[in-house]
Amino acid sequence: MRLIATSLVIVGFLLALTPAQAQGPAKTYDPRTAFAEADKNGDGEIDHEEMYERIVEVFYFADANKDGYLSVEEFKQFPFPDDFKRADTNGDGRISLREYVRLREQDFEAADTDHDEVLSLDEVITAYEGKKKK
Amino acid sequence: MPRSIVTRCVPVILAVFVLSSCAAMQQTYEENPKAVLGSLIGAGAGAGIAAAAGGGAGWMLGGAALGGLLGGVIGNQLDKRDKEMATQAANRAFENNKTGQTSVWNNPDTGNSGTITPTKTYQLKTGQYCRQYQQTITIAGQQHQAYGTACRQPDGTWKIQS
Numbered sequence: 001m002r003l004i005a006t007s008l009v010i011v012g013f014l015l016a017l018t019p020a021q022a023q024g025p026a027k028t029y030d031p032r033t034a035f036a037e038a039d040k041n042g043d044g045e046i047d048h049e050e051m052y053e054r055i056v057e058v059f060y061f062a063d064a065n066k067d068g069y070l071s072v073e074e075f076k077q078f079p080f081p082d083d084f085k086r087a088d089t090n091g092d093g094r095i096s097l098r099e100y101v102r103l104r105e106q107d108f109e110a111a112d113t114d115h116d117e118v119l120s121l122d123e124v125i126t127a128y129e130g131k132k133k134k
Numbered sequence: 135m136p137r138s139i140v141t142r143c144v145p146v147i148l149a150v151f152v153l154s155s156c157a158a159m160q161q162t163y164e165e166n167p168k169a170v171l172g173s174l175i176g177a178g179a180g181a182g183i184a185a186a187a188g189g190g191a192g193w194m195l196g197g198a199a200l201g202g203l204l205g206g207v208i209g210n211q212l213d214k215r216d217k218e219m220a221t222q223a224a225n226r227a228f229e230n231n232k233t234g235q236t237s238v239w240n241n242p243d244t245g246n247s248g249t250i251t252p253t254k255t256y257q258l259k260t261g262q263y264c265r266q267y268q269q270t271i272t273i274a275g276q277q278h279q280a281y282g283t284a285c286r287q288p289d290g291t292w293k294i295q296s
Binding site: 037057060061063069 | 232233254255260262286290
């Protein structure tokens with residue numbers, strides 16, 4: 001249960017995290033603004049394709065040295081740096097894009113509480129607010 | 135046929151599969167080398183414009199980007215400063231812009247201007263980053279538009295792929 005709750009929150013933060021913020025420690029989050037940025041077609045929902053594009057872009061801007069991987073230091077830009085261990089499935093001490101996508105897609109599934117394969121703004125805000133209360 | 139013409143023709147043929155007659159091109163090339171290379175579609179031709187113009191490495195991105203747009207037409211109508219500004223705008227956009235964020239250049243001396251906007255970011259299996267983009271260039275009030283892909287090189291420069 002705790003894992004699910006944490007996952008829900010992570011999605012909220014992922015959507016809230018803008019690439020510009022990813023270049024430094026994130027201080028403020030606006031899930032509504034971030035949701036709008038991720039919702040490329042403006043239909044009020046985040047589908048898997050939009051989520052994937054968002055993930056890749058966040059990864060690109062977080063990868064400061066552009067070596068194609070996220071180091072522990074680079075991962076500290078994210079609100080939940082402890083996710084590093086969870087993401088580093090092959091244990092090589094760095095996060096590939098494939099690992100990062102897998103991590104966030106798991107979060108997507110957990111956040112999609114009505115199982116309609118898209119995230120609504122309510123689902124994202126619920127996840128975000130849930131973390132704030134912790 | 136001068137050796138320099140041969141060395142220019144062969145790679146272009148292999149690269150773009152478009153050439154009706156190397157001899158015909160030679161004649162035109164002698165009249166206007168930039169126009170010939172630029173008229174061969176694709177980024178490779180655009181890069182050729184930059185090389186033919188004597189540009190260094192810094193020109194390659196701009197040349198390739200412009201070639202991806204309209205090749206010889208743009209190559210002939212933009213001056214050196216235009217190309218520098220277009221190159222700088224492209225570099226900024228590819229490296230720093232979020233998807234959908236536009237970089238603009240405008241040369242008041244010529245009245246020419248342009249925009250470049252990343253539209254999608256992805257990563258190759260090698261770890262290399264690439265970005266699709268949309269580009270416009272406005273010359274004498276007429277806007278030209280094109281799409282392409284640029285990939286980040288190990289040295290931090292961006293190379294137009296298509």
